[in-house]
Amino acid sequence: MxxxxxxxxxxxxxxxxxxxxxxxxxxxxxxxxxxxxxxxxxxxxxxxxxxxxxxxxxxxxxxxxxxxxxxxxxxxxxxxxxxxxxxxxxxxxxxxSRETHLQAFDFINIELMEEERPDQRLISSEILSKIKKAVEGLPPRCKIIFKLVREDGLKYKEAAEVLGVSEKTIDAQMVIAVKRIGDAVGSYFDCFPARFQKK
CATH class of the missing domain: 1.10.1740.10 (RNA polymerase sigma factor, region 2, helix turn helix motif)
Incomplete structure (x- = not known):
């Protein structure tokens, strides 16, 4: 199982x-x-x-x-x-809805999964809160890509196929996400780099 x-x-x-x-x-x-x-x-x-x-x-x-x-x-x-x-x-x-233009997933609001993970137990609630806030502040497309890759574990190629974009787009958006999250948590980022490493 x-x-x-x-x-x-x-x-x-x-x-x-x-x-x-x-x-x-x-x-x-x-x-x-x-x-x-x-x-x-x-x-x-x-x-x-x-x-x-x-x-x-x-x-x-x-x-x-x-x-x-x-x-x-x-x-x-x-x-x-x-x-x-x-x-x-x-x-x-x-x-x-009567809307016909549902492009770029700009209407999607992604939130981090709430279940506790082993690596999260090592991060103080304050830092975890900063990470979640940083993810919440990501652009919509960036958030959904971050979720698929980091929360759901899809490979870049899989996420690209699901969203109908190129792997380069996935990579570029993940770079943006990682940088913004890294900036948000500052010196604490070095404590858990494995979570954000590119697969």
Missing amino acids: MHEDRLPDNVFTEKWKHLIAAGNEDAFREMFNAYAGRLTAFAFSITKNKEASIEIMDEVFIKIWKHKEQLTRITNITTYLYTATKNTALNFLSHK
């Missing part, structure tokens, strides 16, 4: 693809448990609607199960799930 503090690796996802395609409900449940919380949070960052975000996540997994035979054709499950969640969330917004 996967832990929710990290995304499953390729070995697990490859195994899941074939088992789920064959109708294995236990494998489907494992994949659901590994991704459900992250995808719900990602949907919420777009919709700002908790109930809708849960429904969006459920819809993504329902579609996967309905078309499970096609799962083996998917190259990267993580990228696929996040992209499907993004598209479903944007469809939700399009039905709730």
Whole structure:
């Protein structure tokens, strides 16, 4: 069983693809448990609607199960799930609003995940507060990229595919995020560089 503090690796996802395609409900449940919380949070960052975000996540997994035979054709499950969640969330917004220009994710407000992590236990609440404030002050696109890469653990290539941008854009935005966060925490930044190292 996967832990929710990290995304499953390729070995697990490859195994899941074939088992789920064959109708294995236990494998489907494992994949659901590994991704459900992250995808719900990602949907919420777009919709700002908790109930809708849960429904969006459920819809993504329902579609996967309905078309499970096609799962083996998917190259990267993580990228696929996040992209499907993004598209479903944007469809939700399009039905709730007459706005037609949803560009650059400028309307998205990303917040740090609240669950405690091992590295956070080493950081005082004051410093953690400064980090969160710095992230909150990032430009919208920068915040969503920071979340996908640092909070959800996506690789630069995966985040680029999900958002439909280049890896150079991901890299440039992460440089901005790291610099601003580093400036915010000042001398304390040297205490936890591993959290912000480029993957």
